[in-house]
Amino acid sequence: MRILLVASAFNSLSQRVFAELRERGHSVKVQLGPGENELRAAVRKHAPDLLLAPMLKSVIPRDVWSARTALVVHPGPPGDRGPSALDWAIHEGADRWGVTVLQADEVMDGGPVWASAECPVPPVAKSDLYRNEVGDAALEAVLLAVERFTSGGYVPLPQSGPAWQAADHTRPYFDQTLRRIDWSADPTAAVLRSLRAAGSQPGVLDGLLGGEWYLHGGHPEDQLCGKPGELLATRAGAVCRATVDGAVWIPELRARRRPGGPPTFKLPAVLALGDRLPRLPEVPAPLSPAPGRRTWTDLDYREEGPVGFLRFSFPGGAMSTSHCRRLLDAYRFACTRPTSVLVLGGGRDFFSNGIHLNVIEAAADPGQESWENIQAMNDLVAALLTTTDRLVVAALGGNAAAGGAMLALAADEVWCRGGVLLNPHYRLMGLHGSEYWTYTLPRRVGEAAARRLTEQALPVTARAAQQLGLADRVIPSAPQDFGAEVGRLAALLARSARLQERIAAKKAVRERDEALRPLAAYRTAELTEMHRTFFDPDAPYHALRFAFVHKCPAPSPPLRTDPR
Structure with missing residues (x-):
């Protein structure tokens, strides 16, 4: 079958779907970062039997999805809608989540469902979860959806009507006001949850040493402590920051982009802070940490x-x-x-x-x-x-x-x-x-x-x-x-x-x-x-x-x- 893979980026999931479908004998072409006109041109050029979007931040235009079946991979269970599915799952402490392959139509994330799969949600960063548990579930759902489409006899389940069991749950974009950390009040568990839900993008916007930074990554520390919000130590390029009941290690920072300025990018925290960083003790992690310790080492x-x-x-x-x-x-x-x-x-x-x-x-x-x-x-x-x-x-x-x-x-x-x-x-x-x-x-x-x-x-x-x-x-x-x-x-x-x-x-x-x-x-x-x-x-x-x-x-x- 001829499949046009439509993606905003050739990321881990797009690559995995591409490679797995090719291994199964499908002819797969890729259209990256498509604007509407570029997508239309790609459809005319390749004449695909199916459009498949494993990771897409833009909308497939009506004239495309009305002429050919277009399947979109949504990183949430059936009924979940919105652009920040994994952020909300981690923020709300979900222990199980899912991935849904649905057909593009007028309603964002609201088209008929071709397949879905469940996965656990371990306490890891969003990017780790996306590449692993969510990636496994997405591939399972995609392969099933493609198999059902190829068979020609499957009727996808509309997200409405008496046969629809899942409650519709549309949630807004998870912006920085929801990610904000209150260092004077938030316990370590809440700080880590915010950091995990933001990793590796977009990070948590925060003030530090007179500047504004996006914090990337977070790991608990069970021995160092101090005034909530202050920096306590460094380790292998990371900084340790005190919470109300302990501390967290933050490996990377990204400076907030100035209006009209060049894009900024993630760096090891110590390197990013540069001369702003006060004199702090470097606390090396033991190569073989004691059993039961909660600390960070790479x-x-x-x-x-x-x-x-x-x-x-x-x-x-x-x-x-x-x-x-x-x-x-x-x-x-x-x-x-x-x-x-x-x-x-x-x-x-x-x-x-x-x-x-x-x-x-x-x-x-x-x-x-x-x-x-x-x-x-x-x-x-x-x-x-x-x-x-x-x-x-x-x-x-x-x-x-x-x-x-x-x-x-x-x-x-x-x-x-x-x-x-x-x-x-x-x-x-x-x-x-x-x-x-x-x-x-x-x-x-x-x-x-x-x-x-x-x-x-x-x-x-x-x-x-x-x-x-x-x-x-x-x-x-x-x-x-x-x-x-x-x-x-x-x-x-x-x-x-x-x-x-x-x-x-x-x-x-x-x-x-x-x-x-x-x-x-x-x-x-x-x-x-x-x-x-x-x-x-x-x-x-x-x-x-x-x-x-x-x-x-x-x-x-x-x-x-x-x-x-």
């Missing part, structure tokens, strides 16, 4: 018998120079421990998306910061590739892209949750790429497939990744259960009778490959290309990075939606 290490678990979780999956160096230090420590299997990752959201474009954009010399960031990423990948005394497993509970995908490929095994997407390419950012990808990617998938993946620059589902050789195992678990299942499987791997044989074989292969072509040669060749790009002010990378960070149009390479 990386930690624990052991269960012969298995070590090094978990890391950086906002948006972006890894700055500092992130890379701290993770490398933690990895080196983990490699001193008497374990035979080391699991890297295992969290429930992003694994890694590579270098930190926002931090680079904010640097006095973006070219130099790009260079230092890629060197730090390479140091980390090299450490994985040269670990020969144990097996290393990259456990991807969330998506990975660019250098983050290549970081995973440096491990001996790659395990993905079933809902994960991989984007193993750099082309859309105008980069050749590094992280030893010219060694690891062909080694796993072959030269022809490596060329195709990097040139087409399309998302790959976990299932397709396993078929290609990018992944070794797909774990069909719920997001909340992924870590426990990884632990169970890692314990089985550590008890395998062939474990020592595999470790010895791995060491022999590394020595053989090093003799054929040293890792340093791959690094030098890749970084020669990257250096040329980073320090050329006319290279497309700089305009593409600016557009990505500032969320504005740019002369981007076209999205390829046809196999080559």
